Amino acid sequence: MRRLRVGIVDLVSRGPSKALWARVMNANFASIMPQVVGVWCRQEGHEVRYVCYTGFEDLLLELPSDVDVVFIGAFSQSAQLAYAMSGFLRRRGAVTVLGGPHARCYPEDALNYFDYVLGFTDQQVIQDILADVAPHRPLGVHLQAAMHPDHLPGVSERWPFIQQTLRKAPLIKIVPMIGALGCPYSCSFCIDSTVEYQPLGFEQITRDLKFLRTQMRRPRVGWHDPNFGIRFDDYMEAIEAAAPPDSIDHIAESSLSLLSEAHLRRLRKNGFKAILPGIESWYGLGNKSKTGKLQGRDKVKQVSEHVNLILRYIPYVQANFVLGLDSDEGPEPFELTKEFLDLTPGAFPAYSLLTAFGRAAPWNLELQRAGRVLPFPHHFLNNNHAMNVRPKNYSWPELYDHVLGVSRHSFSWRAIGRRYRALHTAIPKWLNVVRAMSSEGWGRIEYFTTIRQMLDRDLPVRRFFEGDATELPEFYLNRVKRELGPLWEYLPPGALMHDQNAYLKTGALQVALH
Secondary structure (H helix, E strand, C coil): CCCCEEEEEEECCCCCCCCHHHHHHHHHHCCCHHHHHHHHHHHCCCEEEEEEECCCCCHHHHCCCCCCEEEEEECHHHHHHHHHHHHHHHHCCCEEEEECHHHHHCHHHHCCCCCEEECCCCHHHHHHHHHHCCCCCCCCEEECCCCCCCCCCCHHHHHHHHHHHHCCCCCCCCEEECCEECCCCCCCCCCCCCCCCEECCHHHHHHHHHHHHHHCCCCEEEECCCCCCCCHHHHHHHHHCCCCCCCCEEEEEECHHHCCHHHHHHHHHCCEEEEEEEEECCCCCHHHHCCCCCCHHHHHHHHHHHHHHHHHHCCEEEEEEEECCCCCCCCHHHHHHHHHHHHCCCCEEEEEECCCCCCCCCHHHHHHHCCCECCCCHHHCCCCCCCCECCCCCCHHHHHHHHHHHHHHHCCHHHHHHHHHHCCCHHHHHHHHHHHHCCCCHHHHHHHHHHHHHHHHCHHHHHHHCCCCCCCCHHHHHHHHHHHHHHHHHCCCCCCCCCCCHHHHHHHHHHHHC
């Protein structure tokens, strides 16, 4: 096999950014799999250039030049950027490969713009591509392993890529680690809802943490597990074997059902500084929040007590909610969220609008059958800039009125001040202030206000939201053009829009063929 020049691009941002929160944190959101692919390519003897795009680089200058093949990792919000990059790189003669969540969710669409599109990816899949490295056009090749790999290169093997990315983080530097793939819960909207839980090896965790302590005075680790701590004792024993108590800071996303007081004591002992539990809804998912059949205000009270307990042990808590679920109706879900925030002033609320990401979850088939999925460009599918599912129990103006109401309550000066006073350590205090005043708080209120006004005043926007028109409104078209910048001219014809029902049509075709 000849020695190839391989480019790897991790798209953390969907385009150029000037947001303060993005400046502080984007480099810390680097994905693990692009780094893993870089390790695998080097193990095969190839030359690798790695780029983590945070929104503050000139991507046309950062893109690997004179390369044979480029792997691009992208979430759906970066799809149009990835498609434009592929168009640009193909003109230069490179073969392009798309991996990451977007490739898993929208393979039918991505195959039009890439030579290879990847589902589950293991080392053999990468070896097969490197052995072939051929253009596949007009339609790319879809490759995937039967399941996630049972082992991934650890921090020491990925360190050159990690170190390169951390140089872009001006204040807080977080090392990405993962201990398990998949999740035992079955949240209908989640990409991991049908992926079997699979630990990757606890001995590797110990080795990685020991290595980190040789490279950083006090490392900060961000766990990328979909649900951290399923095998809680095994995780804690692996961490305790690596370092003295509270010598490494940890951040993890976990379920309330795993966060008993005994577990919280052990997490605090081992340096956990931030926990991101999923509350999601006041009317469902009780197994995940450890509230059983409790709903409504009863669930609010129990969850508030639990989160306040967590805050006594963990300095930073982000409470995750999904807005617009089918279980919600009327103003009550939003008023209950306001009550929760008043009862739990130290928790930072993170809101996601209900979004159906292609093949991400079987429930998306039901939504497509019902004609409820809208063809918003992928560029807006970041859980906030568009809700591509027509709500079951709300009109669009009603929904956005409620979303604006809870957002204004959450990020008012009063709420910012209460969160600041409720916490006792400096970094969590100021992170919450920056998040609220930046794109995650005030920025979203401004954006939601614009959408709400257009629903009343802009007929093409309203018809698009209602599913009565498929032509993209001018507001969204101009925004994509502006945010892609110079790469807009490389976006291939047809790549702005997609068939939102491709998953359903592909499934129907497979049934017919059998």
